[in-house]
Amino acid sequence: MNVITTMAYRQIRRFTRARSRIIGTILHPIIWITFFGLGWSRALNFPEAKALFGGVDYLTYLVPGIVAITIFTTSFMSGMSVIIDKDYGFLKEILVAPVSRSKAIFGRILGDSTTSILRGIIILLMCAFITHINILGVIPVLIIGVLLAFTFSSIGISFALKMNNLEGFGLVMNMITLPLMFLSGAFYPISSLPIWIRIFAYINPLTYAVDGMRYFLIGKSQFPIVMDFGILSVLCVVFLSIGMYLFEKATIE
Amino acid sequence: MKKYKYAIEVKNLTKKFETFAVNDVSFKIKKGEIFAFLGPNGAGKTTTINMITTLLRPTSGSIKVAGYDTVKHPNDVRNIIGIVFQDSTLDRELTAYENLYIHGRIYGYRGDDLKNRINSMLKFVELENHANKVVKTFSGGMKRRLEIARSLIHNPEILFLDEPTIGLDPQTRSHIWEYIERMKKEYNMTIFLTTHYMEEAESLADRIAIIDNGKIIAIGTVDELKSMIGNDMIYLKFANNLDSECVKNILNILNEHFGNSNIINGIFEIRVKNANESIPKIFEIALKNSWKILEVSYRKPTLNDVFIHLTGKSIRERGGNFDMKKIFAKRRGML
Numbered sequence: 001m002n003v004i005t006t007m008a009y010r011q012i013r014r015f016t017r018a019r020s021r022i023i024g025t026i027l028h029p030i031i032w033i034t035f036f037g038l039g040w041s042r043a044l045n046f047p048e049a050k051a052l053f054g055g056v057d058y059l060t061y062l063v064p065g066i067v068a069i070t071i072f073t074t075s076f077m078s079g080m081s082v083i084i085d086k087d088y089g090f091l092k093e094i095l096v097a098p099v100s101r102s103k104a105i106f107g108r109i110l111g112d113s114t115t116s117i118l119r120g121i122i123i124l125l126m127c128a129f130i131t132h133i134n135i136l137g138v139i140p141v142l143i144i145g146v147l148l149a150f151t152f153s154s155i156g157i158s159f160a161l162k163m164n165n166l167e168g169f170g171l172v173m174n175m176i177t178l179p180l181m182f183l184s185g186a187f188y189p190i191s192s193l194p195i196w197i198r199i200f201a202y203i204n205p206l207t208y209a210v211d212g213m214r215y216f217l218i219g220k221s222q223f224p225i226v227m228d229f230g231i232l233s234v235l236c237v238v239f240l241s242i243g244m245y246l247f248e249k250a251t252i253e
Numbered sequence: 254m255k256k257y258k259y260a261i262e263v264k265n266l267t268k269k270f271e272t273f274a275v276n277d278v279s280f281k282i283k284k285g286e287i288f289a290f291l292g293p294n295g296a297g298k299t300t301t302i303n304m305i306t307t308l309l310r311p312t313s314g315s316i317k318v319a320g321y322d323t324v325k326h327p328n329d330v331r332n333i334i335g336i337v338f339q340d341s342t343l344d345r346e347l348t349a350y351e352n353l354y355i356h357g358r359i360y361g362y363r364g365d366d367l368k369n370r371i372n373s374m375l376k377f378v379e380l381e382n383h384a385n386k387v388v389k390t391f392s393g394g395m396k397r398r399l400e401i402a403r404s405l406i407h408n409p410e411i412l413f414l415d416e417p418t419i420g421l422d423p424q425t426r427s428h429i430w431e432y433i434e435r436m437k438k439e440y441n442m443t444i445f446l447t448t449h450y451m452e453e454a455e456s457l458a459d460r461i462a463i464i465d466n467g468k469i470i471a472i473g474t475v476d477e478l479k480s481m482i483g484n485d486m487i488y489l490k491f492a493n494n495l496d497s498e499c500v501k502n503i504l505n506i507l508n509e510h511f512g513n514s515n516i517i518n519g520i521f522e523i524r525v526k527n528a529n530e531s532i533p534k535i536f537e538i539a540l541k542n543s544w545k546i547l548e549v550s551y552r553k554p555t556l557n558d559v560f561i562h563l564t565g566k567s568i569r570e571r572g573g574n575f576d577m578k579k580i581f582a583k584r585r586g587m588l
């Protein structure tokens with residue numbers, strides 16, 4: 001238990017030290033909401049559009065997506081800190097400690113997930129003032145956020161453990177984040193995509209997080225909520241296990 | 254606490270990357286001993302430490318630490334060792350205190366006990382006034398001291414120091430030597446250190462292994478190693494310019510008494526077993542022959558002389574820019 005809480009503590013402590021990082025990751029979604037959301041919300045202010053977005057204005061439609069994307073990108077960045085730890089040697093300090101590696105990496109994922117969920121909450125609360133989301137939905141949305149954060153922290157860390165430099169990780173991150181974002185239903189319903197692209201949306205974990213959050217915040221969703229939870233939980237367990245396994249096997253060779 | 258005679262037993266240890274980084278190395282370190290690996294860049298020092306400390310798997314051979322096999326029981330080994338790595342492994346974003354705190358918690362300490370340990374270790378390395386500063390702002394010497402403090406938090410029985418004073422100024426270096434000596438005295442710790450500074454090995458270590466190209470080429474106490482090439486050198490300079498007749502005469506007399514005498518650039522060079530005993534004798538002879546000696550000096554053989562004797566090159570010879578580049582390249586590619 002000591003190891004899990006200590007590693008989580010370390011990740012959170014590092015996060016609170018880096019003020020510029022905090023501001024940056026909160027500023028990013030705000031830019032989306034204001035410059036992207038407000039603009040389109042005006043442009044799409046006619047009945048047919050509202051019908052397409054489940055009967056709400058576009059800005060409200062956008063909120064679950066922005067929250068999910070915030071959690072997704074920041075937790076994926078977990079991997080970045082693993083690479084930094086390799087570079088600066090801190091990882092060796094963990095590898096040579098008489099502790100369970102799975103617990104150490106779990107603690108790390110826990111800490112990183114906490115910080116990214118925190119950012120999600122901040123965005124959510126800010127949006128609550130300017131849109132028509134269901135504020136009571138925040139609690140179940142957080143649970144989805146936890147599953148989402150764990151899943152992508154694990155994915156980010158798994159990539160990082162197999163990679164040697166920040167540039168390579170940045171490349172992977174850029175290649176992965178943009179498609180996942182646009183193919184998640186965050187900005188428009190998946191149903192408006194051509195069939196062959198829709199397939200990619202269906203295998204995208206982010207899709208189910210966006211859909212589940214939308215269910216609780218707006219009351220509309222494309223898939224049954226049980227399915228969203230089910231798929232996210234399974235993915236979470238799978239990727240968490242992969243991350244733990246890879247860290248268990250990590251050496252300095 | 255487990256009882257053991259040898260803190261470390263290494264048998265036929267080999268590690269192969271593209272080539273052999275460590276090549277059939279065997280040695281034993283007694284409990285409470287300070288043991289040094291002395292060798293040039295790329296000799297295989299760090300690779301050996303990485304294997305002993307369970308970070309790398311040997312290609313072949315076996316290692317026991319306090320009786321535990323490093324491959325079969327890595328966590329038992331990890332429990333009783335402390336390490337200061339060659340390259341810093343501190344968390345630069347956190348404070349000195351937080352670094353020690355995290356380390357202590359990971360090793361199972363908590364509460365007041367941990368707090369006391371942290372404070373006493375910070376005091377030990379004289380960083381108590383920098384406890385709450387972020388490590389990023391520390392000088393190289395402060396980082397090293399903090400790492401030493403961290404490696405001691407969990408009371409290890411065996412401590413590994415990989416080039417503990419590399420890149421530090423002489424003053425900081427002698428500080429760290431002092432810590433190392435105190436660790437041995439106060440905690441009866443077994444210490445394995447690597448270095449390419451001869452003075453460091455010489456002044457700290459009970460026994461030294463000289464390593465080059467992945468092989469141990471000599472092992473023993475400082476005196477044992479030096480006795481491999483034998484002798485002290487005594488140098489004599491005479492007052493007046495001597496003619497060749499005179500020189501011949503003096504050489505004859507010196508050879509009669511000591512053997513192994515020479516003249517190089519007008520200075521007489523005598524190889525003796527023990528300079529301290531031979532110098533008075535030289536004065537007796539000088540008195541008898543009414544020689545006028547202007548200067549006497551003597552030199553004990555250095556470990557570098559031993560290294561040159563064994564390998565035909567100096568330890569420092571390969572320490573230039575070329576190797577720094579290699580070190581950085583190596584660091585980048587790690588893990």
Ligand SMILES: Nc1ncnc2c1ncn2[C@@H]1O[C@H](COP(=O)(O)OP(=O)(O)OP(=O)(O)O)[C@@H](O)[C@H]1O
Nearest residue numbers: 253270271274293294295296297298299300301580
């Ligand atoms: N991970 C690795 N992959 C490939 N080769 C390696 C690796 N680590 C070390 N080597 C090689 O093994 C040899 C021994 O390296 P090692 O780091 O053990 O030397 P060292 O004695 O610690 O030198 P230094 O004084 O530079 O620290 C070198 O030739 C090095 O290039």
Ligand SMILES: [Mg+2]
Nearest residue numbers: 298299300339
């Ligand atoms: Mg080294």
